[in-house]
Amino acid sequence: MSENFKTSRRGFLRGAAASTALxxxxxxxxxxxPLITEVQDWASGLGEGVDATPxxxxxEFESDVIRRNVEWLTADTISSINFxxxxxxxxxxxxxxxxxxxxxxxxxxxxxxxxxxxxxGLVDTxxxxxxxxxxxxxxxxxxxFCECAANTGMEWAGAQLNGAQFTHGMIHNMEYTGxxxxxxxxxxxxxxxxxxxxKWVYVEGxxxxxxxxxxxxxxxxxxxxxxxxxxxEALRKEHGYPVxxxxxxxEGNMWVKWxxxxxxxDGPVESREETSKYTDTLADGTSRKWTWAMDAKSVVxxxxxxxxxxxxxxxxxxxxxAWSGRGAVTRVDVSKDGGKTWETARLAKPGEKMALTRFYxxxxxxxxxxxxxxxxxxxxxxVQPTKAQLREVxxxxxxxxxxxxQTWWVRPDGEAENVEVS
Amino acid sequence: APxxxxxxxxxxxxxxxxIAAWDLDVSPDGTGLPPxxxxxxxxEEVFADQCAACHGDFAEGVDNWPKLAGGWDTLxxxxxxxxxxxxxxxxxxxxxxxxxxMPFGAAQTLEPDDVYAIVAYILYSNDLVDEDFVLSDENxxxxxxxxxxxxxxxxxxxxxxxxWVGEPCMTDCKDTxxxxxxxxxxxxxxxxxxxxxxxxxxxxxxxxxxx
Numbered sequence: 123m124s125e126n127f128k129t130s131r132r133g134f135l136r137g138a139a140a141s142t143a144l145x146x147x148x149x150x151x152x153x154x155x156p157l158i159t160e161v162q163d164w165a166s167g168l169g170e171g172v173d174a175t176p177x178x179x180x181x182e183f184e185s186d187v188i189r190r191n192v193e194w195l196t197a198d199t200i201s202s203i204n205f206x207x208x209x210x211x212x213x214x215x216x217x218x219x220x221x222x223x224x225x226x227x228x229x230x231x232x233x234x235x236x237x238x239x240x241x242x243g244l245v246d247t248x249x250x251x252x253x254x255x256x257x258x259x260x261x262x263x264x265x266x267f268c269e270c271a272a273n274t275g276m277e278w279a280g281a282q283l284n285g286a287q288f289t290h291g292m293i294h295n296m297e298y299t300g301x302x303x304x305x306x307x308x309x310x311x312x313x314x315x316x317x318x319x320x321k322w323v324y325v326e327g328x329x330x331x332x333x334x335x336x337x338x339x340x341x342x343x344x345x346x347x348x349x350x351x352x353x354x355e356a357l358r359k360e361h362g363y364p365v366x367x368x369x370x371x372x373e374g375n376m377w378v379k380w381x382x383x384x385x386x387x388d389g390p391v392e393s394r395e396e397t398s399k400y401t402d403t404l405a406d407g408t409s410r411k412w413t414w415a416m417d418a419k420s421v422v423x424x425x426x427x428x429x430x431x432x433x434x435x436x437x438x439x440x441x442x443x444a445w446s447g448r449g450a451v452t453r454v455d456v457s458k459d460g461g462k463t464w465e466t467a468r469l470a471k472p473g474e475k476m477a478l479t480r481f482y483x484x485x486x487x488x489x490x491x492x493x494x495x496x497x498x499x500x501x502x503x504x505v506q507p508t509k510a511q512l513r514e515v516x517x518x519x520x521x522x523x524x525x526x527x528q529t530w531w532v533r534p535d536g537e538a539e540n541v542e543v544s
Numbered sequence: 545a546p547x548x549x550x551x552x553x554x555x556x557x558x559x560x561x562x563i564a565a566w567d568l569d570v571s572p573d574g575t576g577l578p579p580x581x582x583x584x585x586x587x588e589e590v591f592a593d594q595c596a597a598c599h600g601d602f603a604e605g606v607d608n609w610p611k612l613a614g615g616w617d618t619l620x621x622x623x624x625x626x627x628x629x630x631x632x633x634x635x636x637x638x639x640x641x642x643x644x645x646m647p648f649g650a651a652q653t654l655e656p657d658d659v660y661a662i663v664a665y666i667l668y669s670n671d672l673v674d675e676d677f678v679l680s681d682e683n684x685x686x687x688x689x690x691x692x693x694x695x696x697x698x699x700x701x702x703x704x705x706x707x708w709v710g711e712p713c714m715t716d717c718k719d720t721x722x723x724x725x726x727x728x729x730x731x732x733x734x735x736x737x738x739x740x741x742x743x744x745x746x747x748x749x750x751x752x753x754x755x
Contacts, residue, residue, distance in 0.1 A: 249556065249558055259552060391570075392633065392634050398628075401695060504705060
């Protein structure tokens with residue numbers, strides 16, 4: 123079996139489908155199944171002891187459910203991106219170990235002992251906190267998505283990468299534990315800042331890139347979290363250990379990792395990451411700046427190019443993710459004919475604000491080709507646009523904030539391809 | 545929590561030396577700049593030593609590394625080239641970013657005068673100053689960048705939301721659906737082990753880089 127472990131799940135399932143093709147539906151087996159009629163090793167011998175794996179990884183059969191990078195996207199792998207295997211996941215919580223990474227000078231190693239957080243600028247008393255100090259403030263727990271501003275960015279000019287992991291995988295969704303930024307700012311005292319309406323905070327990381335960003339005070343005092351736990355445990359090194367900023371609904375770049383300083387300022391710093399980068403150029407050559415919120419978006423994760431249909435016609439679960447940076451997802455529609463007709467999908471749970479929402483359309487596939495699309499709506503009434511609608515307003519060179527409707531062309535053999543349709 | 549209405553008493557006061565060590569950011573009005581200066585010719589030497597291996601002798605960029613010069617009047621083109629000269633709105637950002645985060649792999653090793661000189665050289669490489677130009681904390685904030693007026697604040701609420709709200713079409717939404725673009729034709733997706741390559745044709749165009 124060990125050689126089989128190295129093949130992808132897709133290859134594995136293809137083989138399985140070929141050998142059990144007649145099992146689909148309520149058909150009758152001709153011969154008894156030896157997996158049932160013969161005593162298997164695991165039903166007779168012993169498995170691993172409880173001391174074998176103090177901290178476990180997924181079973182090797184799932185070895186294709188991993189982060190992947192695309193070499194040609196960046197000059198090197200240090201200031202670069204990788205992708206969450208959303209095609210293979212279900213539910214909404216992203217396992218931290220395969221949740222995407224985006225660094226500008228690599229994933230640094232910063233211990234809790236060496237960690238310091240500075241609050242300075244227009245505050246009554248500039249303060250230094252140790253990691254232990256942060257754990258003594260009252261905590262909150264929230265689930266939020268973190269989506270890179272560039273997610274789906276390679277698709278502006280056309281259908282480029284063949285898989286939901288690559289087209290939509292610059293995203294993860296975790297349950298964060300942390301202290302509201304408001305609490306920490308108030309500890310330093312905001313009296314010195316005067317009228318808070320026109321004030322900003324500048325946040326930066328401890329890494330060489332610093333990733334400094336300016337955030338208006340209104341957002342800083344609303345729902346921004348100084349987080350130290352994700353999905354129950356400490357942040358992973360690559361996600362900002364020991365402390366990161368969580369900025370609900372806003373572009374991932376602002377979720378500053380290895381957070382070391384928060385400065386209250388009179389105005390935006392207009393740092394590199396909010397001038398050269400994370401500004402969106404329109405067709406006429408002018409560019410939008412401060413496009414913070416991530417708009418309503420969705421994608422069918424299965425079937426998709428990396429998750430083809432291997433079971434033939436009959437019952438089919440069409441599954442996907444929807445999210446909005448402006449509130450809760452209220453509805454997702456799915457089309458099987460490229461947008462001619464739509465059916466409203468079932469939300470696995472009611473949508474939560476600024477968090478991933480899982481949707482399902484339980485359907486009966488007749489074995490004919492499909493052009494699968496999903497269309498999210500959020501509580502503001504906003505309906506996820508087509509790529510043509512987005513291009514109409516923005517042109518082709520916005521780079522960031524591509525929340526267009528995605529199309530997968532599913533063919534009779536069950537294989538799926540990333541396409542654009544008229 | 546009434547007992548803590550005056551705060552929790554956590555943390556300690558930051559010392560001036562500590563703030564000075566970490567608070568390095570420079571705003572468009574020049575706030576945060578340290579005293580110092582540097583000229584183009586000095587910058588050319590420092591740039592050759594510290595920057596040119598990746599960014600090229602003339603800031604034109606090597607391989608996939610960022611181009612810092614060129615691209616004037618290309619922002620409305622099909623393939624805009626965004627550099628310090630063609631795109632960046634404030635000179636403060638260049639000083640701030642070079643000072644804090646460059647050279648890549650050895651950040652925060654430059655003296656302020658070196659940073660002034662490097663930024664002066666980048667301006668020169670963009671044909672924005674003559675070779676006798678001297679940049680300093682006195683004149684940096686008043687330097688006008690070509691694309692200073694090229695940015696607007698996020699206007700999605702006005703230009704997009706009004707179009708894309710309300711009950712969407714559910715049936716008979718369009719007559720025909722035709723494939724206009726296919727990822728497999730471009731064939732630039734990393735292949736997973738064990739899968740069959742399904743490319744149907746040679747790549748038609750270079751893939752679009754984003755990150």
